[in-house]
Amino acid sequence: MLDFLICLGIGIIAALFIVGMMISKLKTVHKKQNAADYQKNDSFRLEVSRDSYLYKEVKKTPLQKK
C-alpha cells in the first residue's frame, strides 16, 4: 500500500509539472524586467573590484546514530 501511495505521489507531481508546462505555453505576455537588449556594445567598464572577507559561521548538526 505504501509503495502504491509513493508511486501515486510521484505521478501527481509529474502530472502537475507537465500540465503546468502545457498551461505556460498559453501565456506569452510577460513584463520585461530589464534593459539587457539595449545595452550598448562594449560599454561595460569595471573600474573598482574589491572583495573583503568579513566573518564566518559554523553550524553543526548531530548525525543520527544507526
Next chain:
Amino acid sequence: MAGLIEYECPCCGGRIEFDSGLQKLKCPYCDSVFDIETVQNYTADIQNTGQDEMNWDTQAGGEWQEGENSDMRVYTCQSCGGEIIADSTTGASKCPYCDNPVVMTGSFSGDLKPDYIIPFKLDKDAAKAALSKHLSGKRLLPKQFSSENHINEIKGVYVPVWLFDAEADANMVYRAEKRNSWSDSNYHYVETSYYSAVRAGKIAFELVPVDGSEKMDDDLMESIEPFDFKDAVDFRTAYLAGYLADRYDVSAEQSIERANSRIKKSTEAAFAGTVTGYSAVKLQSGSVRLNNGKAKYALYPVWILNTTWNGEKYTFAMNGQTGKFVGDLPVDMKAASMWFALITAIVTAVLYGLSFLLQ
C-alpha cells in the same frame, strides 16, 4: 566634542563594541568578532554607494511643418476614449484596442512630431499566418476559440514609444557567501564565510523603449520587443498610409520611471555578474547615476487583434518588423483535468509495475 562613532555589525546589523580583551570589535548580540579595519572599510563602502540619481532630458519629438499634417484625421473611440490618427485616404472605423466604433473628431493638430518611425516590414497576411501558428499545437486551447476567432480584424497600428539613451555610473556592494561542509563521526558541519564585494564602473544603454500609449498594454508591447532600430527612418507622414497611428497620451516624463527600473535592473545584474567564485551573491547596497540621459520619440509598427470569447477580452500583438507574435490564450480546464488524470494514472501504473518487477 566629536560625536560618538558607531559601527553596525556586518552579521546582524546590531551596534558593535570594542572588546579590550580580544583587541577587536565584538557584537554583543550575535558574538561575531571582526578586525577594526574590516568593519571600517565595510562601513565606508556601504556609505559611499550614495543615492540613485536618474535625471533625464525629456525634450523629445519635433514641431510639425505647416501643412505637413493637414491630411491627418483624429478618430475617437466612443467606448475606451482612445484617439487614433489615420490619413484621410485610410480612414478608421473601429478602435484597434477595444474593437468598438470610432468617429472622426477633427483634423490632427498639436502634439509633437515623432523623431523616427520603423516602417512596417510584414504585411497583414504575415500577421494572419502568425496568428494561425500561435493557435496551433496547443493542447489546452479550447477548440471553439480557434474556430470562432476573428482573423480578419487584425489592424496595423503605429504605437508611440519614448526611447531612452543614458550612460550609467554604478557603485554596488554585494554580500557574497562561500560554503564548505564536512562531517565527523558525531556531527555534520556547514561553514559559511561572508565577504563584501565592491564593484563600481560604467555601463551605457541606448533606445530603451517605453510605451507612450495608455490604451496599448505595456506588458503586451514589451513582450514583442526587441525592435531593431537599424530600420528606423526620419518620420514622414507618408509612412502612415494604410495604417493607423496611436496618439501618445503618456508623456516622456511619465515614462521615465519604467525606463529607470529596467536600466537599474540590468546595471545591477551586469555588475553582479562580475562577483564570481561564491556559493551565493546578494545586492546589499548600491546606486546608479545617469549621465547624458536623453529621450527620443518614435512610432513602432504593431499588428493588433482583439477578440472576445466567453465574455473575456483577448488581445494579440505582432511585431510588425520582426514577426514576434504574443497573446495570452484561454485554458480549457476540462482538457487540463483530463490530461492531469491521464498522466497521473500512466506514471503511477508504470512506477508501481516497475516496483513489482524489482522486488
